[in-house]
Amino acid sequence: MNLLHIDASVLGDHSVSRQVSAAIVSRLRAADPSLNVTYRDLAAQPLAHLSGLHLAAAQGAEVPANVQQEHVAAQAALDEFLAADVVVIGAPMYNFTLPSQLKAWIDRILIAGKTFSYSAAGPTGLAGAKRVIVAISRGNFYDAEHSAAEHLESYLRTVFGFIGVTDLEFIAADGVQVGPEHRERALKGALETAGQLRAA
DSSP: OEEEEEEOOSSGGGOHHHHHHHHHHHHHHHHOTTOEEEEEETTTSOOOOOOHHHHHHHTTOOOOGGGHHHHHHHHHHHHHHHHOSEEEEEEEOBTTBOOHHHHHHHHHHOOBTTTEEEETTEEEESOTTOEEEEEEEESSOOOGGGGGGOBSHHHHHHHHHHTTOOEEEEEEEEOTTTOHHHHHHHHHHHHHHHTTOOOO
16 A cells, blocks of 8 residues: 655644654554555655646647756656555645645646546546545634635645545644644644544
């Protein structure tokens, strides 16, 4: 079984989402030591943001020399995702939404004919066999009163639902910027939840 582990935080060892995503992978590895894990750090090795040249190349146009390396990296990201049975994502909220590095990765995996298709009946997701677990960290609290400002979990639910993923789980650490005590409490709770995940 293949597991793809994605991190997007720019905070390195100080990142809450990285700690929680690592705990998720550790839990799944403990349950199944044979897991084949591929790791991609989008902060350390960001993918290029989508451009017209990239779109043209994805549709079969000749890849210009100046984007050849970026095209190869984008194809590798898609191949990793397609090969994965389980995907674990560390996703912090930046300015009410996801980091641009993570958006660049999503732009490389939402590909017509690969992860979704269109027909007269509408879009159909093609990636439904995957389990996706997302570790999110948010600086504030986003209850029903403040849900209109939350564009991280809501966006990712839409994205993965669009490509057919129904086995989708979120582990949230909220209020990590409210104060040190809130941060520690949120991190502890998220790590405990990660340690209780069902096996892959």
